[in-house]
Amino acid sequence: MLAGIDLDRASSMPLYLQLYESIRSAILSGQLEAGIRLPSTRDFAASLGVSRNTVASAFEQLFAEGYITGKVGAGTYVAQIDNATASSPSFAQPDSTQLPCNLSQRGMKMLALRETIFRYRHDPVRAFRPGVPALDRFPVEIWSKLMAQHWRYAQPDLLSYGDPCGYRPLRECIAEYLRLSRAMRCKAEQVIIVSGSQQALDITARVLLDPGDAAWMEDPGYIGARNVFLSAGIDLVPIPIDEQGLNLEVGKLKCPDAKLAYITPSHQFPLGYTMSLARRLELLRWARQSGSWIIEDDYDSEYRYQSQPLAALQGLDDSGRAIYMGTFSKVLFPALRLGYLVVPPELVDVFAAARAVCDRHSPLFEQAVLTDFITEGHFNRHLRRMRVLYAQRQAALVGAAQPLKRWLKVPPCQTGMHLIGWLPEGVDDRAVSGQLALQGIIAPPLSAYRLEPSRQAGLVLGYAAFDTKAIADAIEQTIPILKEIVENLSSPNSQDPSYFSATDALLSAS
Numbered sequence: 217m218l219a220g221i222d223l224d225r226a227s228s229m230p231l232y233l234q235l236y237e238s239i240r241s242a243i244l245s246g247q248l249e250a251g252i253r254l255p256s257t258r259d260f261a262a263s264l265g266v267s268r269n270t271v272a273s274a275f276e277q278l279f280a281e282g283y284i285t286g287k288v289g290a291g292t293y294v295a296q297i298d299n300a301t302a303s304s305p306s307f308a309q310p311d312s313t314q315l316p317c318n319l320s321q322r323g324m325k326m327l328a329l330r331e332t333i334f335r336y337r338h339d340p341v342r343a344f345r346p347g348v349p350a351l352d353r354f355p356v357e358i359w360s361k362l363m364a365q366h367w368r369y370a371q372p373d374l375l376s377y378g379d380p381c382g383y384r385p386l387r388e389c390i391a392e393y394l395r396l397s398r399a400m401r402c403k404a405e406q407v408i409i410v411s412g413s414q415q416a417l418d419i420t421a422r423v424l425l426d427p428g429d430a431a432w433m434e435d436p437g438y439i440g441a442r443n444v445f446l447s448a449g450i451d452l453v454p455i456p457i458d459e460q461g462l463n464l465e466v467g468k469l470k471c472p473d474a475k476l477a478y479i480t481p482s483h484q485f486p487l488g489y490t491m492s493l494a495r496r497l498e499l500l501r502w503a504r505q506s507g508s509w510i511i512e513d514d515y516d517s518e519y520r521y522q523s524q525p526l527a528a529l530q531g532l533d534d535s536g537r538a539i540y541m542g543t544f545s546k547v548l549f550p551a552l553r554l555g556y557l558v559v560p561p562e563l564v565d566v567f568a569a570a571r572a573v574c575d576r577h578s579p580l581f582e583q584a585v586l587t588d589f590i591t592e593g594h595f596n597r598h599l600r601r602m603r604v605l606y607a608q609r610q611a612a613l614v615g616a617a618q619p620l621k622r623w624l625k626v627p628p629c630q631t632g633m634h635l636i637g638w639l640p641e642g643v644d645d646r647a648v649s650g651q652l653a654l655q656g657i658i659a660p661p662l663s664a665y666r667l668e669p670s671r672q673a674g675l676v677l678g679y680a681a682f683d684t685k686a687i688a689d690a691i692e693q694t695i696p697i698l699k700e701i702v703e704n705l706s707s708p709n710s711q712d713p714s715y716f717s718a719t720d721a722l723l724s725a726s
C-alpha cells in the first residue's frame with residue numbers, strides 16, 4: 217500500500233492533502249479494495265516519516281467523504297463505495313497532479329484555500345457540527361403558506377429585476393428590528409440585503425480593501441472571513457483574543473495603521489467572549505484616528521440566554537467607521553442565503569454598485585416571504601422558542617460532558633450555538649478531532665481556526681441542531697476515545713497542576 221504513496225515535501229500542497237489524494241485515488245481505482253484494513257495512524261506515520269497528525273487529518277477527510285470507515289481501537293477499513301457515490305460531482309476535487317494553469321493570482325489563492333472551503337462541506341448534520349440551527353424546528357408550514365400566497369397573487373414586480381439593495385419592505389423591517397433590539401443607528405436606506413454574511417464580507421473586501429492592505433483578524437477567528445481576505449490578497453494580522461475580546465494593544469503594536477479590523481464583539485467566534493465596552497470605545501477611537509474600518513459580524517447574538525441581546529458596537533459609532541453584518545442563517549436556516557449589511561450613509565451607493573456587480577440582487581420571493589414572516593410575528597415567536605430550546609441543549613451538553621472533565625472541559629456560555637471543549641494544553645486537537653471523526657463524531661479542532669500556533673487545544677462543539685439524546689449519545693461515544701487519545705497523545709501527569717493551568721486561568725477570568 218505504501219509503495220504507491222509518493223509525498224512531495226517541496227510541494228505547496230500540504231502533506232496530509234497529498235496523502236488523502238493518494239489513498240483516495242487508490243480506493244477509486246480499486247487498488248485498495250473495500251474491507252482492506254489500513255495501518256494505524258501511528259504505523260502509517262512512522263513508515264512514511266510524517267507526523268501522526270498528518271495521517272489523522274488525511275483519515276479525517278477520507279472518513280468525512282465516506283471512503284473509509286472504522287472505530288478507534290478496532291481499525292480503519294476501506295469502505296464499500298458504489299459507483300454512483302464515487303462519481304458524484306460533489307467529490308470532484310481538483311486532481312493534485314493536474315492543477316489548472318493560467319489562473320489569475322486571485323484564482324491561485326482560491327485554489328490554495330480549497331482545503332478549508334471543502335473540508336466540512338460534506339459533513340452531515342450530526343453532533344457536534346457547529347453553526348447549524350435546529351432545522352427540524354423551523355415552522356415549514358407557515359413558510360410554505362406564505363410562499364404559496366405570494367405565488368397565488370404573483371406580482372410582476374416580484375418577478376422582474378429588483379433593487380440591488382434589496383426588497384424595500386424587508387429593509388424597513390430589518391432597520392426597525394436593529395434599532396429596537398440592537399440599539400443601532402440606522403435607516404432602511406443603509407440596509408443592503410445580501411446572500412448571507414459570506415457575501416457581505418466579500419463585497420466589503422471589494423469595496424474597501426486593495427491587495428496588500430493589512431487587516432486585523434481575530435485569532436482564533438472565523439474561517440469564512442479569513443478566506444475572503446486571503447483570496448483578496450489581504451495581509452492578515454492575527455490579533456489574540458482575551459476575555460475582553462480583541463487585544464487592541466497587540467493590534468496597535470503589530471500594525472497601527474491596518475485598513476480594517478474584523479470582529480465578532482457580541483460573541484467572539486469561536487471562543488465565545490463578549491467584547492467589553494472599554495474595548496469597543498477604544499476600537500472606535502483607533503478606527504477614527506487611523507481612518508480604518510471596523511467590520512462587526514453579529515452572526516448569532518440573538519441567542520443570549522440570561523439577558524436581552526446586546527447593543528451593537530455600530531450604535532456607538534459616531535464617525536461612520538463601522539460596517540455591520542447580520543445573517544438569517546442562524547435564526548432561520550442557512551440554505552435561505554439571506555443576510556444584510558448596514559453601512560454608513562455615504563457608502564450606500566458604492567456598496568449597492570458592488571452588490572449589483574456580484575449577482576444583481578437576492579431572490580425577491582424569499583425576501584417578500586421573509587418580510588411577511590417578520591411582520592406577522594412568526595420571526596419573534598420562532599426566536600423565543602429557539603432561545604429556550606438552545607439553552608436546554610447547551611445545559612444538556614455541559615451536563616453530559618461532566619464525566620469527561622479530566623480530558624475535556626466544557627464550560628457554559630451565555631450566548632450562541634456552540635461551546636468550546638478545552639483539551640489539556642499541548643494536546644494535538646487536530647489528531648483528536650480526526651479520531652473522533654472516524655467514530656462519526658464531528659468536532660472541529662480549535663487550531664483550525666487559528667492563524668498562529670497556540671498550546672491551548674480544544675474542540676468546537678455545536679449543540680443547537682441536536683436533541684438531548686443525540687448529545688448524550690455522542691458524548692457517551694466520545695468518552696473512551698478521548699481517554700485513550702488524550703492520554704496517549706499527551707501522556708500528561710494528571711496530578712500536575714499545569715495540566716490545564718492556562719486554560720483554567722482563562723476560564724476563571726471570564
Ligand SMILES: Cc1ncc(COP(=O)(O)O)c(C=O)c1O
Nearest residue numbers: 347412413414438485515543545
Ligand atoms: C462568525 C460567523 N459569521 C457568519 C456566519 C454565517 O455565515 P452565512 O451568513 O454566510 O451563512 C457564521 C456561520 O457559521 C459564523 O460562524
